[in-house]
Each structure stands twice: as C-alpha cells, then as structure tokens.
Amino acid sequence: MLSLWMRAAVGRQQALVVILCLLKMGSVAAQARYSIPEEQSEGSFVGNIARDLGLDLQRLLSGNARIITKDSKQYVDLNRDKGILVIKERIDREELCGKTTPCSFSFEVILENPIQLYRVTVEVIDVNDNSPSFQKDEINLKIVESVAPGTRFSLVSAEDPDVGINDIQKYLLKPLDHFKLEVQNQPDGGTFIEIVLQNTLDREKEETHTLVLIASDGGEPRRSGTVRIHINVLDANDNAPVCSQSVYKAEVRENSPEGTVVTTVGADDLDKGLYGEVTFSIPHVGKEAKQLFDVNIKTGEIKVAGKVDFEKSKTYQLNVQASDHGGYSDTCKVIIQVIDENDNAPTIQLMSFSNLISEDSPPGTTIAVVNVDDEDSERNGLVRCSINSDVPFKIESSLTGYYTIVTENILDRETFPEYNITITVSDQGSPPLSNSKNINVKISDVNDNPPQFGRSEYTVSIPENNSPGFSVFAVSATDADWGQNARLSYFLEDKQINGVAIMSLLSVNSDSGVIHALKSLDYEQIKWFDFNITARDAGSPPLSSVATVKIIVQDQNDNPPQVLYPVQTGGSLVAEMVPRSADVGYLVTKVVAVDVDSGQNAWLSYKLQKATDRALFEVGSQNGEIRTIRQVTDKDAVKQRLTVIVEDNGQPSRSATVIVNVAVADSFPEVLSEFTDFPHDKEYNDNLTFYLVLALAVVSFLFITCLVVIISVKIYRWRQSRILYHSNLPVIPYYPPRYSDTLGTGTLPHVYNYEVCRTTDSRKSDNKFGGAGGQNVLIMDPSSTGTMQRIQSEKSILDEPDSPLEVS
Numbered sequence: 001m002l003s004l005w006m007r008a009a010v011g012r013q014q015a016l017v018v019i020l021c022l023l024k025m026g027s028v029a030a031q032a033r034y035s036i037p038e039e040q041s042e043g044s045f046v047g048n049i050a051r052d053l054g055l056d057l058q059r060l061l062s063g064n065a066r067i068i069t070k071d072s073k074q075y076v077d078l079n080r081d082k083g084i085l086v087i088k089e090r091i092d093r094e095e096l097c098g099k100t101t102p103c104s105f106s107f108e109v110i111l112e113n114p115i116q117l118y119r120v121t122v123e124v125i126d127v128n129d130n131s132p133s134f135q136k137d138e139i140n141l142k143i144v145e146s147v148a149p150g151t152r153f154s155l156v157s158a159e160d161p162d163v164g165i166n167d168i169q170k171y172l173l174k175p176l177d178h179f180k181l182e183v184q185n186q187p188d189g190g191t192f193i194e195i196v197l198q199n200t201l202d203r204e205k206e207e208t209h210t211l212v213l214i215a216s217d218g219g220e221p222r223r224s225g226t227v228r229i230h231i232n233v234l235d236a237n238d239n240a241p242v243c244s245q246s247v248y249k250a251e252v253r254e255n256s257p258e259g260t261v262v263t264t265v266g267a268d269d270l271d272k273g274l275y276g277e278v279t280f281s282i283p284h285v286g287k288e289a290k291q292l293f294d295v296n297i298k299t300g301e302i303k304v305a306g307k308v309d310f311e312k313s314k315t316y317q318l319n320v321q322a323s324d325h326g327g328y329s330d331t332c333k334v335i336i337q338v339i340d341e342n343d344n345a346p347t348i349q350l351m352s353f354s355n356l357i358s359e360d361s362p363p364g365t366t367i368a369v370v371n372v373d374d375e376d377s378e379r380n381g382l383v384r385c386s387i388n389s390d391v392p393f394k395i396e397s398s399l400t401g402y403y404t405i406v407t408e409n410i411l412d413r414e415t416f417p418e419y420n421i422t423i424t425v426s427d428q429g430s431p432p433l434s435n436s437k438n439i440n441v442k443i444s445d446v447n448d449n450p451p452q453f454g455r456s457e458y459t460v461s462i463p464e465n466n467s468p469g470f471s472v473f474a475v476s477a478t479d480a481d482w483g484q485n486a487r488l489s490y491f492l493e494d495k496q497i498n499g500v501a502i503m504s505l506l507s508v509n510s511d512s513g514v515i516h517a518l519k520s521l522d523y524e525q526i527k528w529f530d531f532n533i534t535a536r537d538a539g540s541p542p543l544s545s546v547a548t549v550k551i552i553v554q555d556q557n558d559n560p561p562q563v564l565y566p567v568q569t570g571g572s573l574v575a576e577m578v579p580r581s582a583d584v585g586y587l588v589t590k591v592v593a594v595d596v597d598s599g600q601n602a603w604l605s606y607k608l609q610k611a612t613d614r615a616l617f618e619v620g621s622q623n624g625e626i627r628t629i630r631q632v633t634d635k636d637a638v639k640q641r642l643t644v645i646v647e648d649n650g651q652p653s654r655s656a657t658v659i660v661n662v663a664v665a666d667s668f669p670e671v672l673s674e675f676t677d678f679p680h681d682k683e684y685n686d687n688l689t690f691y692l693v694l695a696l697a698v699v700s701f702l703f704i705t706c707l708v709v710i711i712s713v714k715i716y717r718w719r720q721s722r723i724l725y726h727s728n729l730p731v732i733p734y735y736p737p738r739y740s741d742t743l744g745t746g747t748l749p750h751v752y753n754y755e756v757c758r759t760t761d762s763r764k765s766d767n768k769f770g771g772a773g774g775q776n777v778l779i780m781d782p783s784s785t786g787t788m789q790r791i792q793s794e795k796s797i798l799d800e801p802d803s804p805l806e807v808s
C-alpha cells in the first residue's frame with residue numbers, strides 16, 4: 001500500500017486511478033478514486049473524470065455536471081470543458097485529516113437529465129512538510145542526588161503532524177554519560193520517552209547537566225526537532241510518590257456538564273513533610289485536552305472543564321504527574337473514553353430536484369436525490385429515511401447516505417395536480433432524533449382525456465319557417481385536461497341529406513357550440529334529420545368525441561287547404577246535376593280538399609258559406625258531402641250556386657273557398673238554357689275580336705246541335721236502363737286518384753277506393769256508386785284534363801309516406 005502511494009507521490013501529476021464500477025441504481029453509475037500529494041498549487045490536475053467515468057464532454061455540459069460536497073470547503077473543481085478535475089484550493093493533509101491515515105475526502109459529481117450521481121474519492125498523500133517539534137524548547141528537571149541508578153524520568157515526546165515515514169522515526173540523546181534514552185511505543189500510537197539514570201549523580205560535583213534530545217523523521221529530506229533538558233541536582237529526598245494505579249481508565253459521556261467528575265488519581269509518598277506531600281498536575285497535554293479536563297492539585301480529582309464532543313475525539317489520554325516537593329514524581333496515566341450521545345439530528349440535503357413532472361412519466365422516474373447525514377456514531381448515527389405513504393412516490397437508497405425519490409404509480413393530473421412530499425429522516429438513538437423536509441411536486445398536463453359531451457345524443461325540436469340565423473341549440477362538451485389540452489372546438493361532420501349538404505342547412509360556432517340554422521326549414525319537405533358534431537381539443541395530438549343531434553321540425557299551419565274537387569279554373573264550369581225527383585238527403589256532390597300540413601293543421605272542416613237557397617242544401621262539416629235537406633220542387637231554380645268554405649284546425653286557421661254549381665233539372669237542354677248566361681262567359685268575350693265571336697257562334701251552334709242530338713239519344717237509353725235498375729243513388733263525383741273520404745273524419749287516409757270502384761263493373765256489381773255518375777257530371781271545360789294531370793302530379797309528390805324528407 002505504502003509503495004503505491006509513494007509511486008503516486010513521485011509521479012505527482014500522474015495520479016493513480018482506481019475506478020470501481022459499482023452499479024447499484026440507475027442514478028449512480030460508478031465511482032472514481034484518485035490520489036494526489038498534498039500542497040498542490042491551484043489548478044493542478046487531479047484526474048480525467050470524463051475518461052474514467054466513460055462520459056463524453058457533451059454529456060457533462062448538457063447534464064450541467066457539477067460537484068456537490070457536504071464539507072464547507074471544496075478542494076477540487078470540475079473543468080467541464082476538458083472533463084478534468086483540478087485543485088481549487090490548496091490541500092493541507094494535516095488540517096484535513098490530522099493523524100488519520102490514509103487521508104481522503106469524497107464528493108459527488110451530479111449530472112441531470114437524467115440524474116446520475118458519481119462518487120469521487122480523492123486520497124491525499126502526505127508530503128514531509130512538517131518537522132518534529134517539542135512543546136517546549138527547554139525542559140527543567142530537578143533530580144535529587146540520592147536517586148539510585150535505574151530511576152526513570154519521563155519526558156514529553158515530540159510531535160510531527162506528518163504521517164507514516166514522514167512521522168518521527170527516532171530519538172537521539174546527547175551526551176550519554178549519565179543518562180540513557182528509552183523509547184516505548186504505546187498501544188494507542190503514542191510514544192513514551194524516558195531517560196534512565198545510569199550513574200549516580202553528585203550535586204556536589206556537578207550541579208547541573210544539560211542534555212539534548214533530537215527527534216527526527218524519515219522523510220526526504222529528513223527533518224528534526226530538538227529540546228534541551230536542564231537537570232538540577234537537588235539534595236536527598238528518599239522516597240518518590242507512587243501512583244496507586246499505573247493506568248486509570250475512565251468513561252465520560254459527551255456533553256457532560258462542567259465539573260462532572262471523571263475519575264480520581266491517587267499517589268503515595270512515604271516521606272514525611274514537604275517531601276511526602278503529593279501534588280497533581282497535568283504538565284504535558286495536548287492543547288485540546290487541557291481545555292477539557294482539570295485535575296485538582298491536592299485531591300487528584302479529574303473533572304470536566306469544557307465541552308466534551310464525541311464527534312471531535314473519542315479518547316483522551318492524560319499523563320497526570322504526581323510530585324512531591326522534593327523533586328520526585330510519578331506519572332499516572334488516565335485514559336478517558338468518550339461515550340457518544342445522540343446529540344446530532346440527522347440532516348437532509350436536497351441534491352437535485354425537479355418540481356414539475358409530466359403525468360405520463362413511467363413509474364420509476366426520479367424526481368429528487370437527497371443526501372442524509374448524521375454525525376453521531378453507531379445507532380445514534382444510523383439513519384432511516386422515509387416519505388409519507390399517501391403519495392404515489394417511493395424512496396430508494398442509491399448509495400450510502402443517498403436516496404432517490406421515484407414515482408411508484410402512474411400519475412394523473414386530473415385526479416391530483418400536485419403532491420406534497422414530506423421526507424423524514426430519523427436516527428436510531430434513544431430517544432431518536434429526526435428531521436423532515438417538505439417538497440412540492442407539480443404534475444404537468446398531458447392530453448389524455450377526450451372531450452366529453454353531456455349526452456351522446458341530443459334531440460331538438462324547432463318550428464318550421466324559422467328565420468335563417470335562428471339559434472337552434474347549443475352543444476357543450478367538457479375536457480378534464482388543462483390549458484390547450486382542454487380548449488375545445490366544435491365541428492359539423494359533413495353529411496348529405498337527400499343531396500343537400502348539412503353545411504348548407506346549419507352552421508356551428510366552433511368556440512361556443514351554438515348551432516345556427518342557415519336556411520328556413522319546411523316541415524312539408526323535411527320532418528327530421530340528424531347529424532354529428534365533433535368536439536376536438538387543441539392538444540397535440542388532439543382528441544375528439546362525437547355527439548349526434550337530431551332535429552325534429554315541427555309543423556306550423558303554413559299551408560291553406562287545397563280544394564281538389566270540384567276543380568276551380570278560370571274558364572271552366574262544372575255543374576252537378578240534381579234531378580227534380582231527388583229525395584231528401586240526396587248526395588249532390590262531395591267537396592274534396594287536402595292540407596299538406598299535418599295533424600290539427602290538416603284537420604279539415606266544411607261549411608256552407610253562401611247558397612242560392614240555404615234551405616235546400618247542407619254540407620257535411622266533416623266529410624264535405626253536399627246533400628239536399630228537403631224535397632226538390634219544381635219551384636226551385638235550375639241554377640243553384642253554393643259557396644263552401646274549407647277550414648283547417650290550425651292556429652290560426654287557414655281556409656279555402658270553393659264554388660259549387662248545381663243544376664236542378666231533369667234534362668240537359670234545361671240546364672244549358674239556364675247556364676248560358678253564367679257570368680264567366682263575359683270574361684272570355686272581352687278580348688275577342690268581332691270575327692272570333694262570329695266564328696265561335698257558328699261553331700258553337702253546330703256543336704250544340706250535334707250534342708243535343710247525341711244527348712237526346714243517350715237520355716232515351718238512360719231512361720230505359722233506369723226502368724230496369726231503378727236506382728236512386730246519387731252522383732259519383734270525380735275523385736282525383738287516391739282521394740276518398742271514406743270515414744268521414746275529415747282526414748284523408750291513403751286508401752285507393754277510387755281505382756277499386758272503377759275497376760268493378762259499375763253498372764252491375766257496384767251499383768251503390770252506380771254507373772250513371774259520369775253522366776251526372778257536366779264538364780264544360782276542354783282544358784279540364786290538363787288540370788287533373790297537374791293535380792295528380794302534385795299528389796304523387798306528396799304521397800311518399802315514409803321518406804323523412806320530402807322534396808318537391
């Protein structure tokens with residue numbers, strides 16, 4: 001071992017490096033060990049830490065490598081650019097370690113991101129920079145002349161702060177004519193020096209003797225120290241004091257109050273008087289021990305005189321001199337053992353700490369490195385470090401005295417945004433001492449929560465004919481994350497509704513989620529539709545969720561009833577014929593109307609508004625059937641004009657009126673003569689030129705003549721058939737396809753009675769709606785077929801019963 005240090009000392013800058021790779025925790029990778037001689041000048045090279053720990057220079061810079069030391073002094077500095085350790089402050093091995101050998105100090109090199117901790121130990125090699133020295137330059141001894149040869153006189157030994165070979169190696173006494181030197185190495189490492197009388201002294205011959213004692217060390221170069229010993233030869237004193245015990249052993253608790261008795265030394269002297277009176281003193285004692293202990297000069301009681309600190313020194317040795325007044329003395333050795341008290345609380349030092357940790361950090365992520373220390377020894381210095389158990393962190397020991405706090409579980413900022421961690425450290429003394437430190441850790445947000453709608457499906461009713469820009473509804477979602485991760489935007493999901501893009505019907509405010517209608521909705525076109533709304537947060541990557549909104553369009557009474565029969569056209573004239581023989585309750589015709597609204601808005605009722613003869617006809621308020629209410633008489637006018645009003649049940653209600661012309665006659669000529677002056681003819685004639693009128697008159701005359709002939713024949717045949725079947729059933733009005741009020745409720749179920757009637761043999765099997773209907777209806781408008789087609793085409797559009805959207 002010694003030779004190793006020697007080599008290092010000789011090679012000065014070439015430090016001996018021992019690297020112990022001890023992999024314990026992730027944060028502690030290795031240890032490095034260097035040896036350097038003491039007293040190196042500032043900036044001297046200590047070791048290439050980067051090379052020895054296998055770190056590249058970039059890592060040192062990025063990890064903000066630095067030295068952490070518990071001591072008040074930092075002897076070594078880290079040159080981060082070169083990756084080397086250099087001397088920062090001159091090291092005095094004697095100041096650092098005293099007599100302790102080997103002498104070393106440790107510190108940690110810490111790197112962050114991730115945290116890594118390296119322990120570096122530097123051994124300081126002694127240099128022979130101190131000479132042996134005696135406490136005094138001169139020692140005065142009084143020796144009675146009668147002392148026999150072989151009597152021993154103890155001397156205080158020299159001291160050299162250096163160690164090993166640089167410590168004192170030998171003593172030399174000159175001259176040797178009366179005394180010889182005896183050197184004993186003591187078990188506690190000290191040296192006990194005595195001079196032994198060889199020849200009897202004779203005061204009368206020589207009253208004083210002067211000796212020189214030289215202590216020299218083994219360093220290179222050799223150093224030495226001297227003391228002069230002046231001996232006064234006294235007159236006889238026969239007996240020397242004798243210590244009752246040659247070695248006293250005592251124990252003292254550290255921190256004992258001043259005045260505590262440690263032990264009492266005693267000595268006997270057989271002489272009488274002054275020569276037999278023993279006094280005690282501690283003549284040669286280290287500076288420290290002198291302040292701590294006092295000996296009572298008379299009783300030999302040793303008391304505590306200062307603050308005894310176990311942490312400074314564990315044992316003291318006192319050489320108590322018992323002297324009589326005649327110059328004799330004896331040395332009583334007192335070895336005092338200091339007993340440790342648990343007087344130092346453990347300390348906690350935060351070495352590295354990141355107070356913000358991402359919530360997606362995996363278990364085992366280091367958040368702090370702490371160093372704990374206790375200056376006491378044994379159980380009093382044995383520390384245990386823990387943290388409160390209600391946090392998802394655990395503490396692990398990474399290196400003696402070092403602990404890392406790591407995450408134990410998955411963190412969730414939404415549940416706990418921060419934690420207070422209490423680090424508690426306690427020793428095992430009795431009573432134990434403890435210390436604690438609080439740290440606050442904040443959890444930073446990660447976008448791990450999708451937005452959440454209050455409901456997955458919303459149903460909203462809006463009345464039709466809304467104004468564009470009408471605010472329909474507001475959706476709202478929440479996001480448990482924070483900041484940008486919780487900032488939500490709303491989007492419409494593109495969708496086609498029967499070829500119409502949803503975007504053209506509705507818009508959503510991306511910030512507020514308010515849905516506006518862009519167009520007026522029409523219940524008759526679209527009864528309901530649904531679409532999806534996406535809420536998306538602004539995290540990276542963003543998260544989103546979808547809700548479905550179903551819009552139900554509510555009907556309003558925005559359509560008046562439409563009369564399908566009798567057909568009302570400008571230029572046509574349809575008249576229902578009632579034979580004069582008709583009975584009470586004779587069904588003249590039926591007003592057929594529809595309303596494209598629904599429900600109450602399409603519930604129709606019929607009323608007779610005006611009539612030529614109110615006493616003759618009534619209208620079924622539910623079914624629109626016009627019937628006679630009394631027997632037709634010959635006095636009744638041929639031409640009867642009824643105005644029927646059709647109202648729906650909406651709020652407010654809408655209505656339509658229809659004029660029904662009724663001819664009370666038995667024959668067509670009768671009818672014609674009455675109807676020729678119907679006022680609508682005048683409208684026609686207004687714009688015709690004279691020639692047109694003339695031409696029309698001629699054509700009409702020819703046509704009517706032919707018609708009268710044909711009708712006459714027909715009437716003849718009809719009368720024949722009437723005799724055969726004698727049916728008094730009334731008119732079958734012209735029903736547009738698919739419309740027939742069979743139930744008389746005013747609503748129009750989709751029953752296609754009309755076709756059914758037409759496909760049976762109307763003359764024979766379905767005589768209820770007897771075949772004469774067609775002849776009972778007089779259609780005098782050549783354009784009426786065109787009107788029917790138009791109505792039919794409208795109906796076929798309306799009659800798509802199951803489609804949610806009806807677009808015409």
Ligand SMILES: *[C@@H]1O[C@H](CO)[C@@H](O)[C@H](O)[C@H]1NC(C)=O
Nearest residue numbers: 416417418419420421438440
């Ligand atoms: C942590 O401690 C601080 C200060 O004492 C306190 O304001 C905060 O509420 C504590 N937080 C938790 C999560 O306990």
